[in-house]
Amino acid sequence: MKFLFLLIVGFILFLISKNYKTEKFVNINLKMKEEFDGDLMQHEAGLLVALMAKVAKADGQVSELEAQLIKHTLGDISRHFKNEEEIREKLKEIYNKEKSSFDNTIEVCKNLYNLTSNNYEKRVKIMEYLLNLAFIDGDFSNTELMITEDISNALKIKRVDFERLVNAFEMFYKKQKENESLSLDKAYEVLEASKEDDNNTIKKKYRSLVKRHHPDIIAGQGASQNIIDEATTKLQEINQAYELIKKSRGI
Structure with missing residues (x-):
């Protein structure tokens, strides 16, 4: 159950990004707060934020929608900790540092894999969240494809599962574009x-x-x-x- 809230939060934000209603999630209990004062780059929270930074900056810029999703995610993650404000600032520092370079991407993935090696479903859910971030501006660039592929491979996600997620997002945004109501x-x-x-x-x-x-x-x-x-x-x-x-x- 450790850090399961990340999957819940990711899924809720995933739904929000698609204009789905979230009322049915109001009873989810996220009040259990973790106490952590170590290196967040050794914690799922910090590693996830580091990968978010890589994906968001993959095409050279962070769109308004990506920035908004990231900001909400940092807030939701930090609220899980007793020292909320301190954690939020540290997560911001991680994000700002990690978006400046892709050199350690595989190393970050390996550290995250070591923490989630016995939970394949969680890693797939993390991959789904990262792909949602990449797709949220409606444009999945070649560089975003390459970095998400690298992350998927390093997290030992099966190719069939990665392609299934990519295809699902492509179909969704294609349909969304076809039915675009916001002229x-x-x-x-x-x-x-x-x-x-x-x-x-x-x-x-x-x-x-x-x-x-x-x-x-x-x-x-x-x-x-x-x-x-x-x-x-x-x-x-x-x-x-x-x-x-x-x-x-x-x-």
């Missing part, structure tokens, strides 16, 4: 902007909406979990709208 006009409506606005105005309106609907801010105001979930969904819609407008403007 460019709708995107401007979501950002409370117009096509006549310049890029700086669009950016300001985007940032204002993010502050207004950010789940962390909503949670800090004492809102209920349902309201926080709604804010999470709204924030994703805002991010998607902004990404679509940026793409259409070439910025």
